[in-house]
Amino acid sequence: MEINRPRDLAGVFDALDSSPDSLLLAGGTDAMVLVNAGVLRPEHVISLRRVSELKRWSDGFIGSCVTYARLEHSDIAALAELSRTVGSPQIRAAGTLGGNLGTASPAGDALPFLAAVDASVELASRAGSRMMAWDDFLTGPKRNALESGEVILGAHLPADMPSRTAFAKIGVRQAMVISIASVCVTRSEAGAVTVAMGAVGPTVLRARRAEEMISAERAPTEAALDEFQRLVSEEAQPITDHRSTEEYRKMAVGVLARRALGRCMG
Numbered sequence: 001m002e003i004n005r006p007r008d009l010a011g012v013f014d015a016l017d018s019s020p021d022s023l024l025l026a027g028g029t030d031a032m033v034l035v036n037a038g039v040l041r042p043e044h045v046i047s048l049r050r051v052s053e054l055k056r057w058s059d060g061f062i063g064s065c066v067t068y069a070r071l072e073h074s075d076i077a078a079l080a081e082l083s084r085t086v087g088s089p090q091i092r093a094a095g096t097l098g099g100n101l102g103t104a105s106p107a108g109d110a111l112p113f114l115a116a117v118d119a120s121v122e123l124a125s126r127a128g129s130r131m132m133a134w135d136d137f138l139t140g141p142k143r144n145a146l147e148s149g150e151v152i153l154g155a156h157l158p159a160d161m162p163s164r165t166a167f168a169k170i171g172v173r174q175a176m177v178i179s180i181a182s183v184c185v186t187r188s189e190a191g192a193v194t195v196a197m198g199a200v201g202p203t204v205l206r207a208r209r210a211e212e213m214i215s216a217e218r219a220p221t222e223a224a225l226d227e228f229q230r231l232v233s234e235e236a237q238p239i240t241d242h243r244s245t246e247e248y249r250k251m252a253v254g255v256l257a258r259r260a261l262g263r264c265m266g
């Protein structure tokens with residue numbers, strides 16, 4: 001296995017030109033699991049960890065190689081919360097936002113946040129860069145719109161970020177597990193609510209009917225919150241697998257969304 005360790009994007013593209021089938025490696029917390037299991041046998045690896053452009057994190061932009069250990073200190077509540085729930089300290093020290101986008105698992109914990117705030121993903125290649133809405137980038141279970149020769153540069157957050165955000169997830173235990181269901185809820189000063197759900201569909205989903213219904217309520221009553229919870233559950237599209245059942249996931253995601261909304265209103 002040949003490992004290339006460029007320090008800048010130009011070096012990444014040089015390496016991709018000479019070996020287009022290279023594995024792009026960020027923290028390796030997903031990719032190395034597959035290598036160790038023999039599922040992936042890359043001849044060429046490009047390590048992205050030293051690439052300065054990918055480690056950049058400013059107000060509205062999170063570079064793909066920003067780790068959860070850094071994101072834990074975000075001022076954005078949901079981003080800090082979700083980052084604190086990922087794996088263990090070792091996983092958070094290595095794992096990155098770009099790796100979550102690259103794997104595109106329906107259970108990736110950063111993805112409901114990006115969906116709830118309507119983030120865009122920036123991709124770069126030798127030819128230039130292109131921006132994609134989160135839902136154009138995430139095309140299905142473990143599938144995304146990344147093309148050969150492209151690198152995920154990072155995620156752009158909107159200028160008008162909601163004032164309140166909250167993240168919640170459930171797994172078979174408190175740590176080191178893949179989510180059975182997760183949500184990110186946001187609420188603006190004007191009361192507009194967004195809800196994004198993870199692990200309850202082929203990819204991250206927005207609960208649009210629940211959003212519309214609760215956004216019309218300035219001071220939601222218990223009955224309105226009941227209806228919100230019911231709609232979120234109804235809009236989830238989970239499957240039964242070795243982690244949980246369809247029925248449990250539907251119920252859980254509604255409860256999580258109601259709790260997260262409560263934190264956005266508290």
Ligand SMILES: Cc1cc2nc3c(=O)[nH]c(=O)nc-3n(C[C@H](O)[C@H](O)[C@H](O)COP(=O)(O)OP(=O)(O)OC[C@H]3O[C@@H](n4cnc5c(N)ncnc54)[C@H](O)[C@@H]3O)c2cc1C
Nearest residue numbers: 026027028029030031086087095096099100102108109152
């Ligand atoms: C024990 C354990 C616990 C975990 N717990 C969680 C959890 O709680 N929540 C969660 O969401 N995930 C969890 N994960 C999964 C993993 O940590 C995350 O998905 C993480 O975000 C992956 O980031 P990475 O930098 O390690 O990606 P890598 O493994 O380096 O890469 C993953 C994929 O993305 C591609 N990629 C990475 N960066 C780029 C880029 N810049 N451009 C193009 N392609 C790129 C790679 O080629 C690869 O296909 C866990 C993993 C382990 C092993």
